[in-house]
Amino acid sequence: MGNLFKIAIRNLLRYKRRTLLTASLITVGVVFVLVFIAVSGTFKNMMIAQITDSSIGHLQVHRKGYVASIETLPINLNIKGGAIAKLETILAEQPEIASWSPRIKFGGMFSNFTETSSIRITAIDPEKEFRTAPLLPARVMDGSKDLKRGEILIPELLARGMKMKPGDIAVIVATNADGSVNGKQFTVTGILESATGPGGRDGYIHMDDAREVLRMDGQQVSEFAIRLKDFGQLHKFSDKLEGLLSQTLNQQNKPVFEIHTWEKLSPFFNIARMIDLMTFFIKIMLIAIVLISIMNVMIMAVYERIREIGTIAAIGTKPGTILNMFVIEGFCMGIAGAIIGNIVGIGLIFILNMLKLTYDFGRDKGIVLQANISPADILVISATVIIVSVIASLQPALKASRMEPIKALRHV
């Protein structure tokens, strides 16, 4: 095999300019894909972190059927009493969980005594919520990041529209479970910037205030937001938790809880998917570049060496050996392109990080680009390039191996 490699490399070096051009083309493709994956992946991860850490959490548990009606924030589908305790016991036993936060969500009217608008309220236990959505306090653009009883964090949208500022008094009016209407006065403690997600009209109050407004008897929770220690374990843990929760059944013998990861709760998942799709198409382009360039070079190589093929076939070289000879040439070009591409690509990513380029995302200005590529991505791209190089060489190599020596020797 070593001799086949020696012959293949010498044949590649025989046409230096052509080999260099092809290897350069593959290199450029690999560099482009690596840098794109590094930059888009970093942007995607930042976006996911913003969405999950500032509002949604990594995953959420609701009462079965809640998410299907989530637009109306139905308080009659809250998790109640014993089910809350049971769920909290299960959550407390999971080592993968960093924190969880119970929330009561409801829709209501928000008034500053001169104007009234609709509002979506998320009632929280601030301590638990700030652990589960650690970027939430950072969204407070004006006023206090604290939230005590009798206080409300209002969305920027309402604050601007209704000309409200921290310290102003507002009233929340909501319909409770039995259909009666109740209201409570709050002091605006802070103005929240819009979350990157369905948070444009979301205000935050204390959990105890929500119980008061909604005149709740006993414990009720609309959702549990959960933050994991390792976001990479999201789907594995989601499956595990789903299995555990499915054992809790109601009187109709149906599961009490439903579990959703952030992807199913945020429309931004589609943007993340679009980034993945773009990455996929970029990879397809790389495959096309490698396939076409290697195939082109190998077809030329076979055509130019027909008499040589005839000679080695005549002196007894088996068709399989001739096939290997040409496949190895493609393989070597793929390896060279992948190695140089990886070195240049990683170097370029390093330079990008050194330059500390900044970009804006929503209201976040001047986010420093921290492009990152995982060893797994490097391995997958390298393996793809090498495998495609071999596949691209197969057809010309097969043609060479099947050549009749007598015809090949006559070739001029």
Next chain:
Amino acid sequence: MSLLIADQIGKNYQVGEVVIPALRGVSFEIEPSSFVSFIGPSGSGKTTLLNLIGCLDSPTTGRLTVAGSDVGKLDRRQGAAFRGANIGFIFQDFNLLPVLTVYENIEYPLLMVQKVPSGERRKRVSALLEAVGMADQRDKYPDQISGGQKQRVAVARALVTNPKLVLADEPTANLDHKTAYLVLELMKEMRNEFKTTFIFSTHDPKIVGEAEIIYMLEDGELKGKEIKGGRNNG
């Protein structure tokens, strides 16, 4: 026992709808260690016959036995294996591999065809390099040596596998007269040393005399056989 038995072999080529007979019922026998030449004008069937003997093509009719094998019945893979084990080739254009040195070109059949261990390879290649007088050129590439030297290397490559038979189609056609004689002398020496049968084709009357047995071909038919020192028609 004869090394080669041709029994009424014929070869037809189809060009469009026309069938062109290149060989018509040719029969002969060649003994081991012979030094044989097929002569005749262009189109007489010399190359076709050498291609059949070398298992590069199969006869349309008749039976051709080389080293005990009916070569007309070998498939591609068997043909390659048979050539690798029994036949050496010397080409008119030398056909050395340009990416290999003189040493590596001679070594190639041992390395890639017969898979001979390295010690044995080294011994055989070095011996042949000495025998053909190319030991001092061993690290040169084909484009760094002359035509005559290339053909010496080709002779060494053909002999390195210890074949029973070496086929040379117009081996001196691209060489000047002096070099052509030298190459033929070398082939003869190699025959004497290795007891290998050499069959070559030529239409150069000046070097025909070097052969010990001469077969004359014309229009695809064997017109005569001459053994050095006498002539034997038919």
